[in-house]
Amino acid sequence: MTSVIPKAGVSKIIGLLEFLHDFEDKKDADEIASELKLDLDDILPVIKSSEMLDLVKVDDGQIKLTDLGLKLLKQTIPERKEYFKTLILSKTILSKIIKNFGRNTVVKRHDFIKFLEKEVPEDVALHFEKIIEWGQYIELLKYDRNEDEIHIQ
Amino acid sequence: MSDLLVVKDLRKVYETNDRQLELFKDLSFTMEDREFVSIIGPSGCGKSTLLRLIAGLDKPTSGSIVFQGQKVINENLGISMVFQSFGLFPWLNVIDNVAIGLEAKGMNKKDRYEIAKKYIEKVGLDGYEETYPSELSGGMKQRVGVARALAVTPTLLCMDEPFSALDALTAENLREEVLLLWEDKEFPPDSVLMVTHNVEEAVYMSTRILVLSEKPAKLIKDVKISLDRPRNKKSEEFQEYTDLIYSCLT
C-alpha cells in the first residue's frame, strides 16, 4: 500500500483512538460515524490515517485499536509527540524526502513539488499541504511562505 | 482543607432597554482544592455569566464571591480562563499569545519567553512558537489558549465551553489532554471550574457537577462523581450518572 502521508491531523487521530478505547478498543466504522454524528467523509480519512500509522487495524469494516495505538494513549503529551515523530518518519513519504534532499538544507518549493509529482499519484497540492503540516508538527520541516522555500531540519 | 471558592446568595440581574432579566438568585455553593467542577444547565441559564462573575470579569448585583479568603472585586489573578472561541490575538504569534499574561504582570521578555516555552511544550506545540493563529487548526488554537491560561500559574482554571467549537474527534483528544494536565501534580492547574452543555463530557471529566435550572437559575443538584479514572463511558455506573443529570435537567 502506498503510504504517502496521513490526510487527517494529530488531534483527530488521537480523538479516534480515545473513542475506540471507550468501546473495548473496537467498533464498526458506520457505528463510529453515527455515534459521533459525523459524515463518512469526515471519518474515513481519520480511519485511513490511523491505519497508515499502525494505530488501528481495519478488519471487514471493523476498526480495532492496535497495541501500538493503546500504548500511545497511555503516554503523556510530550511522549506522544516523540512516538509520532518516529511513526511519521518511518511510515510516510517524509523518509523519502530526507533521503532525497538530505537534512539541514533548504529546498525551493518548485523542486519539492517536482519530487512529489514523481512519488504521488494525484492531488499534489493537497499532499504538499499535509506534508508541510505533519512536517511542522514533528519539527522536521518549516515552510517559508515569503521565500517559497522548505527548510528541512 | 479550607474552601477555595465560596459563592454565597449570588444574584445577577441584567438591565436591557427597560427589561430586567434575572439570571440567578440566591445561588450558593463552595468549591475545595483540587476539584474538577462542571457547571451544567440549559442554554441561556447564565452559566457563562456565573463563570465570569467568579473570574471577576463582571460584577454581581448582590451576594458575595470569596476566593482563597478574599472577596473577588476585579479580575482575580489567581484565576485564569479558557474561552469557547479560543480568544487568541490574531496579530500575536503563539509564544507572544502564551506570554501575554506574564507580560501584563511586568515580566521581562527573556523570563516570560522561557516560561511560555515550557507551557507550549507541555501542550505539545513545540515548534509552533512563531506561528500565527490564522495558520493553526481549531484544536491547536485551543491548546494555545490552555497554555496561555496555565502560564500565569493560576490556582483555579476556569473554562467556558472550551470544546464546543471543536469537531467531535478533536474535542475527545483535547478533553483527554486537559485531564492529563490537571492530573499532573507538578503543573497547574490544581483546580478546574468548567462550564459545559455536554452531559457526557461533564461526567467524564469532573469530580463534581453542579446542575442549574432555567433562569432565574437555581442550583438543582450538586452531584459528586465517584468513578475511578480512567473512566469508561460505556460502563453502567457512567450511564447512571448521565441519566441522573438528564433527569434533573428535564
Added chain:
Amino acid sequence: MIKGLSLIIFLAVLITGFYYLDITSSQNSSPFLLLLLTLFRMFFALLLSLAFGLFFGYLAARSSRAERLVIPVLDILQSVPIVGFFPLVFVLFLTTFPGLIGIELSCIFLIFTSMAWNLAFGVFESWKTRDPALDEVANSFGLTNKLKFLKVFLPSVSPTLIYNSILSWSIAWFFLLVSEVISVGNSTNYVHGVGSFLAFSAIQGNLPNTLIGLGLILSSVLFIYVFVWKPLLKWSKSYYLKPEKSIFIPRYYNDFYEFLGNFLSEAVKEVFEILFFFYDIIKPYRKKILYGLFYILILGSLYFVLQTAYYLFSYGFDSSLSSIPLAILYSFLRILIAYLLSLLWIFPVCFLIYKYKLSFFDVISQAISSLPASALFPLIALVFSGGILSEVGVIIMIMLGMMWYLFFNVLAGFNSIPSDLEEASKVFKLNSFLYFKRVLFPAVIPSLIVGSITAWGAGWNALVISEVASFGHTTYHQLGIGSLLVDSVAKGSQASTGVIIIVFVLVVLLLNKVVWKKLLSHKLRVN
C-alpha cells in the same frame, strides 16, 4: 526606548529640513524640489490625521455619549467642501501667525481636512466591530489600559488605518491644487509646491509646465504605491490571512520591508509609551482638560455660526444668495448626469470583466484610479471651452471624480454573486432577461447603493473645483453651488460664504438621509 526616540528625532530632522527647503525655495525652483515640499506637507498632514482619527475614533467607539456627539459632527465636517474651510483657515492661521508659518499651517490644515474624516470613521467602525472576546481575554489577564491600547487597540485598527491612509492620500492629491493656493478676499496666499506650480502654470497658460507638473504628480503616485502602499497592505493582511507568495518580488524587497515594518511598529509603540508617560502626569486633570477642549470646540463653532448670522443681519443678503436654489438645481443635475453616464459604462464593463474573468483589467483600473483626476482639470478646461462644451467639461470632471467609487463597488457586487446562483440559472435555463432581472441585478444592487453614497459624496466635492476652472485665458464658470462658494470666498463676503456652506452641507446631508440611507436599509432588510 531607542527606537522611539530615533523616530522622534527623525521626524524633527524632517521638519527642520522641510522648513529650510521651504524658505529657500521660490516658484522658480526646480519642480522636483517643489514636489518634495508637497510630499512633506502631505506626510505631516497624514500624521496629524492619523492622530485625529485614532483619538476621535477611539473616543466615539468607547463611550456612547461621545459617539452621539462625535459621529454626527464628523458627518457634517465630511460634507463641508474643502473651499468652505478657507475662511476658517484665514481666521485661525493666516491672521494669527505671520508670514510663511501661517500659510504653511493653513495649507497643512486644508490637506488635513481632506484626510482626517474617513480615518476617524474607519477607526470607529473597526473598533466597534471587533471580536468582543478579545476584550474579555485582555481583562482576564489583568492587562493595564496602556497594554490594552498597545497590544489590543492599535494592532486591531492597523489594517483600517493603512487602508484609509491610502484613501486619504489620494483624496488629498485630488484637492491639492486648491490646498496650496488659498484665495480669500483680496489676498491670495500660496505655498511652494507642485500643486501651486500646476495651478499657476494653468493660469499662465503654460502648457509645457502643466505637463511637467502632471508628470511629476503621476510618477510620485506610482512610486509611493509600489514602495509604500503595497508593502503596507501586504503586511496589514498578514495576520488574518494565510500569506501568499507574490511573484516577481525579490528577496531583498521582502527582507527590507520586514525589517522596516518591525522597526517601525516597535518605534511607534515606544513613542506611544513616551506619550503615556506624559499622559500619566496629567491624568488627574484629564477629565477637566477633555471637557475644556470640547467646550472650546463647541464655542468656536457657535462663534462662527453667530458671526455669520450677525453679518447676515447687519449687511443683509448678498445678491448672489438669491441664485442659491437655481445653483443647487444645476449642480444636482450635473452630478445626476455624471452619475448616470458613469453607470452607463461601468455596468457593461464590470459585467464583461466578471463574465470573462478579465482580471488584468482589475489591476489596470486600480492603477488608473489612483491617479488624481483633478490634475487634469486645467487641461479639460482648455479643451472643452465655450457654451455647451463647458458644461460637458464640468460633467467630465465630476465623472472622473466619482466613477471609480462606483466602478470598484459594482465590480465587487458582481464578484459576490454566489456560484450556486449561477449554476441554478443554468439548470433552470433562465433566459437572459430573467437572468438579469432575478440574479444579476439583485446581487449587485446593495454594492451599487454603497458605492453610490461614496460616489455622490465625491461628486459634491468635485463640483467645487470643477465649476470654476481655467487654463490661461480660457476660463469657464458655470452657475452652480460650487462656483457660488468659490466666488463668495474669493470676494471675501463672510455672510454669503457661511450661508452657502450651511445650505451646501444641509443639501448633502438631506440627500444622504432621505435617499441613500433609506435605500440601503430597505435593501438590507430585503436581503
